[in-house]
Amino acid sequence: MKRSFQINMPKVETFDRDFVVSQATEVFHDKGYNATSMQDLVDATGLNRSSIYNSFGCKLSLFIDCLEAYQNKYQKKTSNVLLDAKNPANAIELLFHMYKSDMLNDKNDRGCMITNCKSEMANHDKKITSFLNLNQKNTLEFLEDLVERGQQEKHINTNKSAKEYAMYLFSSLQGFRMTGILVQNEKQLDGIIKTILQTLI
Amino acid sequence: MKRSFQINMPKVETFDRDFVVSQATEVFHDKGYNATSMQDLVDATGLNRSSIYNSFGCKLSLFIDCLEAYQNKYQKKTSNVLLDAKNPANAIELLFHMYKSDMLNDKNDRGCMITNCKSEMANHDKKITSFLNLNQKNTLEFLEDLVERGQQEKHINTNKSAKEYAMYLFSSLQGFRMTGILVQNEKQLDGIIKTILQTLI
DNA sequence: ATTTATTTGAAATGAACGTTTCAAAGATAT
DNA sequence: ATATCTTTGAAACGTTCATTTCAAATAAAT
Numbered sequence: 288m289k290r291s292f293q294i295n296m297p298k299v300e301t302f303d304r305d306f307v308v309s310q311a312t313e314v315f316h317d318k319g320y321n322a323t324s325m326q327d328l329v330d331a332t333g334l335n336r337s338s339i340y341n342s343f344g345c346k347l348s349l350f351i352d353c354l355e356a357y358q359n360k361y362q363k364k365t366s367n368v369l370l371d372a373k374n375p376a377n378a379i380e381l382l383f384h385m386y387k388s389d390m391l392n393d394k395n396d397r398g399c400m401i402t403n404c405k406s407e408m409a410n411h412d413k414k415i416t417s418f419l420n421l422n423q424k425n426t427l428e429f430l431e432d433l434v435e436r437g438q439q440e441k442h443i444n445t446n447k448s449a450k451e452y453a454m455y456l457f458s459s460l461q462g463f464r465m466t467g468i469l470v471q472n473e474k475q476l477d478g479i480i481k482t483i484l485q486t487l488i
Numbered sequence: 489m490k491r492s493f494q495i496n497m498p499k500v501e502t503f504d505r506d507f508v509v510s511q512a513t514e515v516f517h518d519k520g521y522n523a524t525s526m527q528d529l530v531d532a533t534g535l536n537r538s539s540i541y542n543s544f545g546c547k548l549s550l551f552i553d554c555l556e557a558y559q560n561k562y563q564k565k566t567s568n569v570l571l572d573a574k575n576p577a578n579a580i581e582l583l584f585h586m587y588k589s590d591m592l593n594d595k596n597d598r599g600c601m602i603t604n605c606k607s608e609m610a611n612h613d614k615k616i617t618s619f620l621n622l623n624q625k626n627t628l629e630f631l632e633d634l635v636e637r638g639q640q641e642k643h644i645n646t647n648k649s650a651k652e653y654a655m656y657l658f659s660s661l662q663g664f665r666m667t668g669i670l671v672q673n674e675k676q677l678d679g680i681i682k683t684i685l686q687t688l689i
Numbered sequence: 690a691t692t693t694a695t696t697t698g699a700a701a702t703g704a705a706c707g708t709t710t711c712a713a714a715g716a717t718a719t
Numbered sequence: 720a721t722a723t724c725t726t727t728g729a730a731a732c733g734t735t736c737a738t739t740t741c742a743a744a745t746a747a748a749t
Binding site for chain 1: 658
């Protein structure tokens with residue numbers, strides 16, 4: 288179906304957009320937003336400066352693309368983890384252990400990219416703050432749903448509401464990810480997870 | 489008592505060093521290390537560029553001075569809180585509420601400066617990483633001592649060792665401070681604190 | 690008052706920053 | 720092959736960066 292006012296097709300993007308974003312994400316995750324220079328991104332992606340600006344706008348909008356890619360990556364990882372879970376309570380446990388694995392696999396863990404972004408940029412940039420608020424809202428809803436189903440199945444107690452437990456887990460998850468930056472001892476991390484979860488049982 | 493080889497005394501620093509550091513700390517806490525420029529520090533302290541370099545070395549060493557000042561400030565705050573505590577378990581609770589107050593008093597909370605520094609710089613700069621490791625060690629020892637005394641007084645259960653609970657509280661504290669950046673609802677924050685602590689009782 | 694040693698202010702340093710420019714290269718449809 | 724429109728590469732843009740320089744101001748001891 289050709290449109291009459293569209294005469295010719297231009298040269299098309301030759302690079303793999305998702306791959307470029309994933310390369311940029313590595314740098315941003317490792318160094319943070321402000322410590323990452325445009326030169327770092329040129330080096331990491333192999334793209335030319337002008338191609339980056341052409342395809343991604345400015346440094347900040349590329350960063351937001353990377354945040355979204357990082358978010359999606361962990362949403363997929365999470366989905367896969369949920370498939371292996373015996374029940375919602377077990378799903379929450381597996382979730383913590385998934386993060387633990389990532390922490391231990393990176394020799395120099397840099398924590399959660401989204402948590403780092405919150406620490407670095409929340410309440411400073413409007414778009415970033417919106418992203419973070421939406422991410423928080425979605426995470427809380429996801430956890431609340433999980434807790435609620437766990438309570439229905441009697442694997443999680445009803446001492447507190449699903450909403451309250453979701454907020455507690457959200458906070459605990461951030462603390463766990465922060466702690467993992469300097470604590471690389473698996474037994475200690477396991478201990479934290481167990482203690483976090485024992486209040487739900 | 490004059491020393492024979494010390495002939496004359498030089499002009500002395502005219503500014504209040506602690507005040508300058510506290511002004512610089514405000515900026516570093518608000519913007520983070522990388523987003524803070526030397527010009528920001530000149531503006532905030534009222535000192536001349538060369539005076540800053542003369543008295544504090546480079547940007548990084550001034551930052552470390554600020555981290556230490558921030559640490560000391562909270563150590564003093566903590567000591568005062570401990571005086572009001574009925575028992576060690578209550579002391580831990582008051583500690584969380586102290587952080588909650590700080591979070592709610594800052595309209596745009598920027599979290600814990602030390603946690604932010606970990607997020608931004610851990611495993612990148614050697615001196616910073618040393619500072620963070622020492623801060624972690626001291627915090628863990630402090631919490632462990634508190635938990636141990638709470639257990640002796642039967643206000644905290646002995647399901648887990650004081651060391652394990654200390655690590656759990658350390659992790660929870662960081663998560664709580666991160667959460668407070670975007671959650672400014674006091675009831676929700678109170679809920680998190682209660683849930684964190686109920687596992688110890 | 691003079692000497693001594695330091696702080697101070699203003700300007701300058703060179704490097705790095707994010708972003709723009711623009712001619713050349715290239716891919717598609719005619 | 721030609722026309723069309725985008726991507727690409729290299730260079731340059733003006734700004735801002737952390738840091739240095741150095742003469743002038745200053746305070747204490749002689």
